[in-house]
Amino acid sequence: MTGTTIKDTPEEWEVRATRTPFVGNKTSVRTDDVVMPDGTVVHRDYQVHPGSVAVLALDDADRVLVLRQYRHPVRHKLWEIPAGLLDVPGENPLRAAQRELYEEAHVKAEDWRVLTDVYTTAGGCDEAVRIFLARGLSEVEGDRFEVEDEEADMELARVSVTDLVRGVLAGELHNNCLVVGVLSLVAARNGDGLDALRPAGAPWPARPFEA
Numbered sequence: 065m066t067g068t069t070i071k072d073t074p075e076e077w078e079v080r081a082t083r084t085p086f087v088g089n090k091t092s093v094r095t096d097d098v099v100m101p102d103g104t105v106v107h108r109d110y111q112v113h114p115g116s117v118a119v120l121a122l123d124d125a126d127r128v129l130v131l132r133q134y135r136h137p138v139r140h141k142l143w144e145i146p147a148g149l150l151d152v153p154g155e156n157p158l159r160a161a162q163r164e165l166y167e168e169a170h171v172k173a174e175d176w177r178v179l180t181d182v183y184t185t186a187g188g189c190d191e192a193v194r195i196f197l198a199r200g201l202s203e204v205e206g207d208r209f210e211v212e213d214e215e216a217d218m219e220l221a222r223v224s225v226t227d228l229v230r231g232v233l234a235g236e237l238h239n240n241c242l243v244v245g246v247l248s249l250v251a252a253r254n255g256d257g258l259d260a261l262r263p264a265g266a267p268w269p270a271r272p273f274e275a
Contacts, residue, residue, distance in 0.1 A: 078106055090114065090149060113191035115271040117161040118147035118241035120179055120249060121171060121198045127222035128246065129169050129201070132266045134217060143223075143231075144239040147193070156273045158264045161196045166204055169220060169242070174200030176264035180248045183270070184240050192270035197252075197261060225249065 078099040081204040092112045097105050121129040148158065148164040156203050158176060165171050179197040183190075228246045231237040252258055265275060 076135075084112075087231070087233050105108060109188075111185075111189040111191070113189055114153070115150040115157075116155055116191060116193045117150065117157045117159050118145050118193055118195045118245060119165045119173075119198050120195060121165060121169065121173060121201055122225075123201045123222060125222075125224075126226075127224050128228055129171060130221055130223050130228075130242065131168060132219040132221070134157040138238075140238070142239045143221075143237055143242060145195075145242050145245055147241050150271060154273055155178055156275065157194045157268060157271065158196070161194075161198075165198060168218070170204050171201050172204050173198035174202075177258065177261035178264060178266045179245055179252070179261060181268060181270065182240070182244055192268075193241060194271070195241055195248070196264065197245075197249065197258065199258075 080093060081095040084092050084094050084097045089260060091114070094110060094112050096108050096110075098108050099105055119129075123129070128145065130140050130145055132143050134141050146164045146168040148160065148167075150160055161176070162172070165173065174199070177197045179195045181192065181194050183192055185191065225246065228237065228242070229250060232243050233247060237243060249258075252261055
C-alpha cells in the first residue's frame with residue numbers, strides 16, 4: 065500500500081439486542097448481540113466510557129510534565145501525563161484538558177494544539193481520548209486543588225523528551241497516553257512541525273462537543 069492514504073472510517077453493524085448488566089460510578093458494561101457479515105449473531109461485551117482528555121505539557125527546556133500515580137487494576141505506579149474524564153456529555157475537550165492540567169499540576173499553558181486522537185482499547189472499550197500538546201507553561205497563582213484517594217499520593221516531575229522516548233522503547237513506561245503522546249510529539253517534529261498540528265478546537269467525531 066505504498067503511497068496510499070489509509071483512514072479509519074465509521075461503520076455500524078446491526079445490533080439485534082442490547083443490555084447493560086453492570087453500571088458503575090463512571091462507566092458501565094454493555095452486551096450487544098451483533099450481526100456478523102455471514103448472518104450469524106454473536107455477543108460482544110464492552111465497557112461504555114464517557115471519553116477522556118490528556119495533556120502533553122512541554123516546557124521551554126524540552127521537558128514534559130509527568131506524574132506518578134498508583135493504578136490498582138495493573139498493580140503499578142505508572143508515570144503518566146495529566147489526564148481526566150469528560151464528566152459532562154458534550155463537554156468541550158479543551159476546557160476539560162485545561163482543567164486537568166490545573167488540578168493535577170497547578171499549571172496553565174498559552175498555546176494548545178491537538179496532538180492526536182486515539183481509541184485506547186477498541187476491542188473491549190469505547191473510550192476515546194484526545195491528547196493535547198500544551199506549550200508556554202506557567203504556574204497558576206492561588207491555592208492548589210485539593211486531591212484525594214490515589215491522587216493524594218501523586219508525584220510530579222519534569223522529564224526530558226529524550227529520556228521519555230528511551231523509557232518507552234526500553235519497556236519501562238507503559239501508560240497509553242504518555243507513550244502515544246511522546247512518540248506523536250517526536251513524529252510531529254520530524255514531519256511538518258508542531259505548528260502544523262491541528263488547532264485545539266478541531267472537530268472530534270468520536271466525542272462531538274460545543275465550541
